[in-house]
Amino acid sequence: MIEIIDLTKRYGKFTALDSLNLKIEKGTVFGFVGQNGAGKSTTFSILSTLLAPTAGTAFVNGYNVQKEAKMVRRQIGYMPDFFGVYDQLKANEYLHFYGASYGIPLSEREKLIPQLLDLVNLTHKRDAYVDLLSRGMKQRLCLARSLIHDPEVLILDEPASGLDPRARIEMREILKELKEMGKTILISSHILPELAEMCDRIGIIDQGKLVAEGGVAEIQAQLKGEKVITVMLAGHAENAIAFFEDEPLVARLQYQPESHTIEFTFKGTDQEQVELLRSAIKYGLAIRSFAEAQVDLEDIFMEITKGVELS
Amino acid sequence: MKHFVINPVLNKEFKLRFRSFKSFLGLLFYLLALAILIIGFVFIESLTSSQGFFKPEQSRMMFMMLSILQLILILFITPGLTAGVISSERERQTLNIMLTTAQSSASIVLSKLISSISYLMLLIIASLPLYSFVFLYGGISPIQVLTTVVYYSFTILAFGSLGVLFSTLIRKTIVSMVTTYAVTLFLVGGTAFLTLISLQFGQGYYHMSSSGTPPTTPYAYFMAMLNPVIVLAGSFEPEIHDEIHRITGIKTPLWVSYVISYTIIFVGAILLSIKKLRPNMKKG
Numbered sequence: 001m002i003e004i005i006d007l008t009k010r011y012g013k014f015t016a017l018d019s020l021n022l023k024i025e026k027g028t029v030f031g032f033v034g035q036n037g038a039g040k041s042t043t044f045s046i047l048s049t050l051l052a053p054t055a056g057t058a059f060v061n062g063y064n065v066q067k068e069a070k071m072v073r074r075q076i077g078y079m080p081d082f083f084g085v086y087d088q089l090k091a092n093e094y095l096h097f098y099g100a101s102y103g104i105p106l107s108e109r110e111k112l113i114p115q116l117l118d119l120v121n122l123t124h125k126r127d128a129y130v131d132l133l134s135r136g137m138k139q140r141l142c143l144a145r146s147l148i149h150d151p152e153v154l155i156l157d158e159p160a161s162g163l164d165p166r167a168r169i170e171m172r173e174i175l176k177e178l179k180e181m182g183k184t185i186l187i188s189s190h191i192l193p194e195l196a197e198m199c200d201r202i203g204i205i206d207q208g209k210l211v212a213e214g215g216v217a218e219i220q221a222q223l224k225g226e227k228v229i230t231v232m233l234a235g236h237a238e239n240a241i242a243f244f245e246d247e248p249l250v251a252r253l254q255y256q257p258e259s260h261t262i263e264f265t266f267k268g269t270d271q272e273q274v275e276l277l278r279s280a281i282k283y284g285l286a287i288r289s290f291a292e293a294q295v296d297l298e299d300i301f302m303e304i305t306k307g308v309e310l311s
Numbered sequence: 312m313k314h315f316v317i318n319p320v321l322n323k324e325f326k327l328r329f330r331s332f333k334s335f336l337g338l339l340f341y342l343l344a345l346a347i348l349i350i351g352f353v354f355i356e357s358l359t360s361s362q363g364f365f366k367p368e369q370s371r372m373m374f375m376m377l378s379i380l381q382l383i384l385i386l387f388i389t390p391g392l393t394a395g396v397i398s399s400e401r402e403r404q405t406l407n408i409m410l411t412t413a414q415s416s417a418s419i420v421l422s423k424l425i426s427s428i429s430y431l432m433l434l435i436i437a438s439l440p441l442y443s444f445v446f447l448y449g450g451i452s453p454i455q456v457l458t459t460v461v462y463y464s465f466t467i468l469a470f471g472s473l474g475v476l477f478s479t480l481i482r483k484t485i486v487s488m489v490t491t492y493a494v495t496l497f498l499v500g501g502t503a504f505l506t507l508i509s510l511q512f513g514q515g516y517y518h519m520s521s522s523g524t525p526p527t528t529p530y531a532y533f534m535a536m537l538n539p540v541i542v543l544a545g546s547f548e549p550e551i552h553d554e555i556h557r558i559t560g561i562k563t564p565l566w567v568s569y570v571i572s573y574t575i576i577f578v579g580a581i582l583l584s585i586k587k588l589r590p591n592m593k594k595g
């Protein structure tokens with residue numbers, strides 16, 4: 001289980017992650033989708049205890065990533081987006097090394113490593129030097145490595161990038177097996193359809209903010225028809241929040257007290273949007289402005305689905 | 312301790328280092344260079360000496376020369392072996408993965424230090440047979456040879472810890488190397504130069520004073536106690552140290568201050584490396 005609470009990461013003035021909130025239940029395969037620079041790797045690094053957040057926090061299996069980093073490391077198998085391997089080390093020695101790093105005794109490793117090599121289809125390469133493996137093989141080996149201590153949670157940063165279509169399918173098969181083993185898997189990509197098939201749930205991140213989250217079908221529907229509306233208020237916010245939250249077509253409402261604005265996503269048609277504004281005014285809300293916000297999910301949608309046919 | 316012996320990083324580094332042919336070649340050249348030096352020295356000495364053979368006094372000289380030469384070699388090699396241990400993993404993008412494993416920062420830092428300097432220790436041990444002339448011709452006791460080896464090991468640990476520290480703090484290996492070499496150069500060449508200057512200065516005082524106890528100036532002592540070469544040389548030629556004690560007025564043996572200062576440096580560098588290896592998570 002993963003719980004992310006108001007997670008923020010700033011690099012100087014630049015905000016890479018902006019109060020991200022997310023809860024992922026045990027056994028879920030969660031796909032994290034976003035364009036380049038959206039903040040996926042930043043989120044994963046924080047969850048893997050490699051990066052300290054500026055604000056907010058996160059829990060992995062109930063362990064705080066900052067205060068109980070040691071325990072978190074035992075829960076997670078992490079595969080970075082870019083990684084290197086040691087030269088002069090053979091594939092099975094590579095796995096032995098990391099196995100030993102988790103304190104797994106040699107006798108156990110000797111049973112475990114052939115199984116892992118088999119899982120990622122690298123049994124025939126067990127005595128090959130790691131730096132001489134192809135990129136896809138290295139990626140599979142790295143996945144096997146991340147499984148060596150039988151972690152409950154897998155954090156895989158673009159595990160399919162740079163793979164050819166066949167290797168992609170293989171990777172998908174492996175992930176399916178892992179899902180059947182009951183692991184919680186967090187996986188990122190910048191293309192939605194790649195994840196759509198193997199994930200239970202999808203979160204879309206854009207400029208450090210989670211802009212949509214839900215089941216795969218739900219997300220795809222949302223991405224097509226949804227708008228983000230910003231309402232600036234002159235009067236009390238409580239009434240307005242209550243009013244908009246009751247509206248069936250409104251979701252993910254957020255209130256920003258400094259600017260007296262309410263922001264929410266709206267699933268209706270243009271006519272329904274007219275109706276919404278009309279009834280809000282009839283209800284007596286003091287609205288200074290009512291506008292569709294800059295965040296354009298359709299743009300994001302175009303970006304994360306481009307080049308691939310939607311299934 | 313048991314945990315430490317079977318440490319995975321140590322184990323892997325040993326495997327990698329001793330698997331490579333380069334390491335073997337390095338060892339060969341190191342021994343060859345030392346051997347040529349010894350043979351050359353013996354040859355020249357026996358030519359110039361009237362009796363035509365090697366005397367205990369010459370053997371002592373030879374031992375001194377060789378020990379100081381080997382110390383300088385060690386000081387030259389240590390930064391090269393240690394100043395990249397962490398940063399090179401960072402550059403190769405293998406550090407992240409290692410940091411997400413269950414290994415403690417202390418275990419990673421210490422095994423990196425030990426594995427990197429173990430090669431140097433091997434060089435020293437392999438060079439010991441070359442010292443056999445000492446036993447053949449006399450002039451030096453086996454205890455002195457042993458003390459010198461212990462002194463080397465301590466010095467390697469201390470200077471190696473500085474390399475590891477810079478490698479942890481600095482992202483780029485090349486910058487870490489340059490920094491480590493610069494600091495080592497200061498601790499060897501810089502302190503020697505400053506010792507000489509301060510001694511000259513002290514001498515001046517000494518001669519100017521006309522009566523009673525001569526005034527002393529302590530600066531030379533603080534420079535000399537940091538200098539591995541001066542401290543070692545004094546163990547062969549006590550007069551060097553006597554002079555420093557006399558001029559600075561500090562009577563604590565230089566090697567004691569040396570061990571204390573470098574123990575502090577070693578512990579400080581290692582603790583700081585351990586603290587800085589992973590991001591500071593606790594404050595959040």
Ligand SMILES: Nc1ncnc2c1ncn2[C@@H]1O[C@H](COP(=O)(O)OP(=O)(O)OP(=O)(O)O)[C@@H](O)[C@H]1O
Binds near residue numbers: 014
């Ligand atoms: N060390 C850093 N210093 C400054 N800015 C950084 C640093 N690391 C990341 N960033 C910035 O943070 C933002 C988020 O980066 P991140 O790597 O999380 O993106 P991503 O979603 O993984 O993108 P990609 O699909 O390209 O992998 C980017 O704009 C990036 O430039």
Ligand SMILES: [Mg+2]
Binds near residue numbers: 040041042081157
């Ligand atoms: Mg990334």
